[in-house]
Amino acid sequence: MIPRADSISLAFTMLGGVALLFLVAPLLGMVLQSSIPEIKVAMYDQEVRGSIVLSLWTAMAATFISGIGAVPLAWLLARKDFPGKRVVSAVIDLPLMIPHSAAGIALLTILSRHGLLGRLAHDAGIRLVGGPAGIMAAMAFVSLPFLINSSRTGFEAVDARLEKTAMNLGASPVSVFFTVTLPLAWRAVVSGIVLMFGRGMSEFGAVIMVAYHPITTPVLIYERFGAYGLKWARPVAVVFVGVCLVVFVILRVIADKRR
Amino acid sequence: MLQVKGLRKRLDGFVLGELDLKVEPGDYFVLLGPSGSGKTLLLEMVAGFQHPDAGRITLEGRDITAVRIQDRQVGYLCQGDTLFPHLSVRENIAYGLKRRRTPTEFLKDRVEEVARNTGAFHLLDRKVDGLSGGERQRVALARALAMDPACLLLDEPLTGMDALLRQDILMLLRRLNRSGRTFLHVTHDHHEALAVATRVAIMEHGRIVQQGTPQEVVNNPCSLFAAHLVGIKNFFPLSRNIVQGRDGKVHVATKSGLRLVVPGLALPRGASPGFLMLDGRLLTLRPRDVHPDPEGDKGYPGMVTDLVPQGDGTWEVTVDMGILVVALLGPGECHWKPGDRVYVSWPGKAVKVLARKSACPG
Secondary structure, three states: OOOOOOHHHHHHHHHHHHHHHHHHHHHHHHHHHOOHHHHHHHHHOHHHHHHHHHHHHHHHHHHHHHHHHHHHHHHHHHHOOOOOHHHHHHHHHHHHHOOHHHHHHHHHHHHOOOOHHHHHHHHOOOOOOOOHHHHHHHHHHHHHHHHHHHHHHHHHHOOHHHHHHHHHOOOOHHHHHHHHHHHHHHHHHHHHHHHHHHHHHOOOHHHHHHOOOOOOHHHHHHHHHHHHOHHHHHHHHHHHHHHHHHHHHHHHHHHHHHO | OEEEEEEEEEEOOEEEEEEEEEEOOOOEEEEEOOOOOOHHHHHHHHHOOOOOOEEEEEEOOEEOOOOOHHHOOEEEEOOOOOOOOOOEHHHHHHHHHHHOOOOHHHHHHHHHHHHHHOOOHHHOOOEOOOOOHHHHHHHHHHHHHOOOOOEEEEEOOOOOOOHHHHHHHHHHHHHHHHOOOOEEEEEOOHHHHHHHOOEEEEEEOOEEEEEEOHHHHHHOOOOHHHHHHOOOOOEEEEEEEEEEOOOOOEEEEEOOOOEEEEOOOOOOOOOOEEEEEEOHHHOEEEEOOOOOOOOOOOOEEEEEEEEEEOOOOOEEEEEEOOOEEEEEEOOOOOOOOOOOEEEEEOOHHHEEEEEOOOOOOO
16 A cells, blocks of 8 residues: 655645746756757857856856955854954845845945055056956855855854864864864865855856956856847857756765765 | 862853862862852863963962963863764874874874773774764773873763763773872762762852762761752751750751651750751651550651652652651562551661751851
């Protein structure tokens, strides 16, 4: 006799199925409506390739460069109490809530040649607006909360008694961080890195404000859609989604091996 | 020697101290107190995780009150599981030695030596994940001992262990103490405390209310709180008046108003009686309805309210005779059930009246 599913499992399976279908259907529709020759053309298109490479390396660089500050900030939030901690937490979540075009405008105020950072960079011969550095800044601005919040959760989950024990055994605070805290929070930090990288790579709103060119793939898809219509934009989108999928599978496999 | 002098700390509304403590080399000093009495806070101050508001902590003559945690030379086993889950047993034990940059050839020997001493040698190449509670505690002890601390602080080290494992670890702790290790161990469990201690201190609301050898504390608890904490059952506060009866016998009265005859009572002149202690093993219960001589010395009337088997064939019988007394009856001596009306009597040697000490609260 086949065991009967209980009513709550059945109801939740149906509701969950609808949510899942909502996520899968558009992607599946997009792939199924694109012919293989169209996808092949997009894959061999130099502009598409260039945009994908640019999106990948800028997102990666943005993740690792900002991670140098984001991971210590996450540790501070997890382990220390300080005045204004709630405000700092709210500020970190702000990029998740504001429109990304507004984030782009905000970034322009400091990255443009009239802004503080833009002027300093210009004096040093670095072009922020309309350059890879600007793209990285836009990607980092909107995706940093993912790395900070995930790492913070990871650090909070590390039992503080283990850190105390390590200090009692003679480890300095820096040594405790690198030999106990980080190895135990590694999974959450990597998850944050993957999320931040993914969110940064696919960023459109903030990036287009700061740098239309050099062109990243999300901007290219938008450009082709505006100039030539859905038929030309769709294969590029399919190729980009495929690349994203491959990259994330690889990152997850690497992260799983480290566990 | 670990010495704590005038230690005070206010933390989240709780006040610890003023507190004085002396742990001599080779002592097994147990701080016995209920949850929230400040035991862990005291250990954290000795280990350096909390800073006192006032007072001094010295270890072997060196003032360590403001010394960094890493340089204190006290080992500290926090309550619960503190093994590093991402390291093997060997790596766990070697953790502190590596931080000290111990030469590799010495490190291996030292790890194996302490593992042997704590019965963890066969676990050295295991992962931490698969270890049982007792094995984990052995490894944690080995890891702390590898650093050769002048004093080892243990915070409720037997929490969550079954009876057999507790015996096992207590035996190990006693052996380590006999080999010269000094311990400061905090617990709320009197069985645990009395099984290992060479000295005991009772903590209540952030203060030490009594300290001494286990025998001193058990034979002469200074308050109802201290008596209950060391597991004494028949301990009653007395009113201040001692009455010499017309029969020549001395009568005392419990604070609940029950008057009892205390044969052979000898209190120093001027001392006021504080507490009455009855040895539960010497109490006798007799049925009330079949007593042959209603005018004889029949004892005190009461009613059986509870019976608890002790596992070794003995019984703990609670009798309400105006105060609740607990009689310990041997195998085959318990013929009672709750509700039975009995007479309770005792020989003179079962009774002890303790003088009230002015220094001791409660």
